[in-house]
Amino acid sequence: MEFVLTGATLIDGTGADPIEASAVYVKDGKIEWVGSASDLPEEASNAPQEDISGKTLMPGLIDAHIHVCYNGEESVFVLLEKDRDDLLLEAVHTVGKILSHGVTTVRDIGGEKYIEMSLRKAINAGWIKGPRMKTSGRVIAMTGGHAHFIAREADGPDEVRKAAREQIKAGADTIKLMATGGSATPGQDIMAAQFTVDEMKAAVDAAHAMGRTVAAHCHGTGGIKNCMLAGVDSIEHGTYLDEETANMMVENGASLVLTLGVGNPDLESHPLTPVQQADAKRRKPMIEKGVVQIRKTIDLARSKGIFLGCGTDAGGNPLAPHRHSMAREVELLVANGIPEIEAITIATSHNAKILKWDHEIGTVEAGKLADLLVIDGDPLADITTLRNVVSVYKGGEKV
């Protein structure tokens, strides 16, 4: 199977200037050649051509922080009452929707009953439609820690090590640790550190020994510092980054995965259910403070050169539904002072790197898998056009 998409403005995900009137030659699911349409090589001339002039062609978006097993509309306590079949069938619908919104890869960073592992198997086998997936299995928290109601609770280095190995055994690519309190857990202080350095180090050693990464939920500065001392690979949220912890992140080569949508939920564009209204009311002071704080963190992180990724945290609480949440995430990066081209780079090639998948996805370059997104409009002029999805290709297949 081969084809050529011609005429579009190409944003390749590397951060390079766009190519006007581009051509992308796709063969057997991979990108064979990319360039200016006028330079299309001889070998591609017999392939069927589709003229997509006036559109923007870019890599499929990558969501580096999502929870596909939860719908992001109901209370987690309601979701936990449901049986696995019901959750799984709804999640099948969710992953199809995520893909149709132009997100061709996700990293599930906290699953439920290993439903995410079943979904990944079904997607890879072609039984259902959905994005490529990396998974973390169950989150690991200290006893009573953040999201303890869904977590594998573990205390002390030996038990945390074992908990990490359990997730790897179940199929995890990444280990997710809870390093501070979180706003989704009622009654918690988001500034308070949770796991000790030694506990996290045990998980990091176990994960790295088996070629896995470690991602840690962090808001407060103390938790970020503990993570850097333990060698954690990515800080998720990272709300209260300061000068010292920023320097430690640069020194460690750690990434910061921003989750702006969940810290600034979209309360206007759709009617809220009573559950959502109650959650919005409970979290209002934390959210208002967080929105101001995160701008400072983003400016600091960029000035220090911290490697940035992004994720929606969709599914993570009742105010984080799976809608155009990744497009909105990129809009919020731009609203926080990040230029459009850089925001797209973060949501594509940077996230690919954080997922350790950059050898195959994240950019429109020869040799990569043909995960492509066709947008009606120019996202560099108006970032909200990322919601205007015309078509999505995953491995060269139109979905």
Ligand SMILES: [Zn+2]
């Ligand atoms: Zn999350």
